Amino acid sequence: MTGSRALSIGTRTLSHVAVWFYAALLLLPLYFLVVSSLKDNTEIYADGFGLPPKWRWENYVNAWNYVDLGHALFNSAYVTVLSEILIIVLAVPAAYGVARSRGWIGKLVERSLTLGFLIPGFAALVPTVLLAIGLGLFRTREFLILDYVAGAMPLSVILLAQYVRALPHELEESARVDGANRLQILWRIYLPLIMPALATVMLLNFINIWNEYLIALVIGGPSVDIRTAQVALPTLVTNQAAQFGLLTAGTVIVLIPVYLCYLALRKRMENALVSGALKG
Structure with a gap:
């Protein structure tokens, strides 16, 4: 009994050490990014992980001003928020329809969505470029929104549909007995119950859309009026002759909305993970 208890304590201690070591590995790049944002090139090359001898807060001001980062952040927020709204409006009823369909059409739709991966x-x-030109939406934020929504739909629908399937059918049957139609069932019953899964989908889509670079560069272009934050950041290197303190400062600014979104949705996402583990 004593040996089993000692083995259990040793295993638990080893698990804690491994978790903290993994957390340190994740925090190390973030620490390097933050301290580098407060240095100049010479200080970064001399001691990359050391604290800055002089805290250069002007790096943040210069990064903000040199590439009009405020306007780029507004464009990113505009594209990301509207994309998220459209994804929710389209994915929730689609997931409900796929999950509750018992015919071959529902299976065909679901398998077609999986091909998107x-x-x-x-x-x-x-x-995509040819389509944007054909629609007259090339170099517009509106086409970026449409493209991001289309790209996010497969994963969003599949994840939400799996969560809807885990909910008991009796809820829907009871609501129908009370006279509720499908829209009322979806809005008043299923939507509150799938909020943890919806928070997970929203967070994943926010990260993917906010950090997307290639489509934003090709479709939106480098124009200051419509470029996103991810397109604006690399111009700090070309405009300021590779001042890495400015580049890392701009990167920290662009990362802040991602962390705020995670903090806002963290508890609901964790509830979804715990709920899935318990059901499994």
Whole structure:
């Protein structure tokens, strides 16, 4: 009994050490990014991980001003928020329909959506550009929104559909007995119950859309009026002759909305993970 208890304590201690070591590995690049944003090139090359001898807060001001980062952040927020709204409006009823369909059409739709995982975004770049030109939406934020929504739909629908399937059918049957139609069932019953899964989908889509670079560069272009933050950041290197303190400062600024989104959705996402583990 004593040996088993000692083994259990040793295993638990080893697990804690491994978790903290993994957390340190994740925090190390973030620490390097933050301290580098407060240095100049000479200080970064001399001691990359050391604290800055002089805290150069002007790097943040210069990074903000040199590439009009405020306007780029507004464009990124505009594209990301509207994309998220459209994804939710389209994916929730689609997931409900796929999950509750018992015929071959529902299976065909679901299998068609899974094919979306097999096509990388860059493989469809040329047809996407031709489509944007044909629609007269080339170099517009509106086409970026449409493209991001289309790209996010397969994963969003599949994840939400799996969560809807885990909910008991009796809820829907009871609501129908009370006279509720499908829209009321979806809005008043299923939507509150799938909020943890919806938070996970929203967070994943936010990260993917906010950090997307290739489509934003090709479709939106480098124009200051419509370029996103990810397109604006690299111009700090070309405009300021590779001042890495400015580049890392701009990167920290662009990362802040991602962390804020994670903090806002963290608890609901964790509830979805715990719920999935318990059901498994």
